[in-house]
């Protein structure tokens with residue numbers, strides 16, 4: 310196999326995972342990340358199902374385990390902090406994960422782990438992006454934002470859900486790639502208080518709103534404020550300044566009860582603030598000639614699925630395997646990648662929007678009914694039992710066997 314010269318646009322989770330496998334197979338890999346430094350920020354993310362097996366094959370499971378957040382499970386609480394329903398994590402090492410994965414990790418920690426595992430073999434260029442590119446029969450010519458031009462055998466768009474590489478390869482008349490789930494999420498870090506334990510807590514209040522807390526360190530906790538909303542007006546808030554976004558969420562939640570006012574106080578001084586519309590990315594094709602999409606850029610399943618990082622790991626593993634197998638015929642490699650991965654992505658993107666109406670009710674009466682139903686289900690330990698006796702792999706899809714290629718032989 311002749312080594313290829315490969316450019317990955319996006320140094321989040323999926324891009325460096327792909328770089329890991331490609332560099333091991335001897336390819337020359339460059340990652341451009343538009344952020345001026347390693348973007349090791351974000352809140353808690355989880356690795357589940359096939360993602361755990363990929364991390365094991367990367368040989369990184371111990372270092373990931375050393376950084377996992379100690380989260381015992383998640384409780385729904387009322388305004389007095391009284392638990393109404395609690396789902397514990399499945400830490401038996403068998404079966405599937407519950408709402409709290411055995412591998413909850415701060416995004417920043419995972420990004421750093423992936424960077425450390427690749428930085429000696431991969432060229433990272435920060436503060437630079439792909440301005441435009443042209444495809445030729447045997448190469449891609451890339452023009453960077455710093456004025457340089459270079460040629461590569463292939464270009465990978467791993468630039469997240471708002472991917473510019475995706476926009477560049479989609480036909481002009483392609484349908485909008487976002488499936489909007491009608492929900493927004495704002496999150497930030499606050500100083501940890503005595504009541505913050507290793508149980509994540511969710512407080513539902515009328516108006517389709519929920520306030521969640523999770524604790525990841527002895528000094529800090531994470532506050533999540535989410536709500537159902539389909540209006541165009543709210544979407545425009547995401548284009549406003551951080552101050553406008555903070556003011557919006559303050560107005561939306563002030564006086565909602567439980568820990569809301571404490572978290573809103575912390576919002577004034579937090580240095581970690583992020584907000585997003587909850588969307589899925591769905592496109593008809595993930596590649597065009599020598600340019601291919603990976604992770605959220607091609608198939609974001611939304612944070613509500615808990616599968617975004619896993620999809621990135623699984624996708625990176627399959628894409629690298631197919632590139633190694635078909636390095637002389639990249640369109641074939643990409644077609645195989647899409648054929649193998651799409652059934653898995655279709656499954657994790659199954660999402661019934663009416664489920665959100667049930668889980669985030671409009672009225673206090675609705676919240677009480679939801680608590681009663683969830684309390685009964687959790688009292689019977691149904692979520693833990695279902696997880697314990699489910700297959701670890703989502704949908705039963707096994708990771709493909711690339712043992713005949715260089716990929717798995719060196720691990």
Ligand SMILES: Cc1cc2nc3c(=O)[nH]c(=O)nc-3n(C[C@H](O)[C@H](O)[C@H](O)COP(=O)(O)OP(=O)(O)OC[C@H]3O[C@@H](n4cnc5c(N)ncnc54)[C@H](O)[C@@H]3O)c2cc1C
Nearest residue numbers: 319320321322323343351352438468469604605612617618
């Ligand atoms: C700052 C941040 C915080 C996040 N926090 C959470 C969270 O708390 N919970 C959660 O479930 N998910 C979060 N996510 C999303 C989560 O990381 C992904 O869903 C998942 O890990 C899949 O990873 P990905 O690499 O495909 O996308 P991402 O992790 O989003 O990585 C994409 C990378 O591409 C870079 N990029 C974007 N545009 C360009 C460009 N034009 N040129 C070059 N580089 C570009 C971004 O800066 C980022 O580093 C966050 C993402 C980011 C970027």
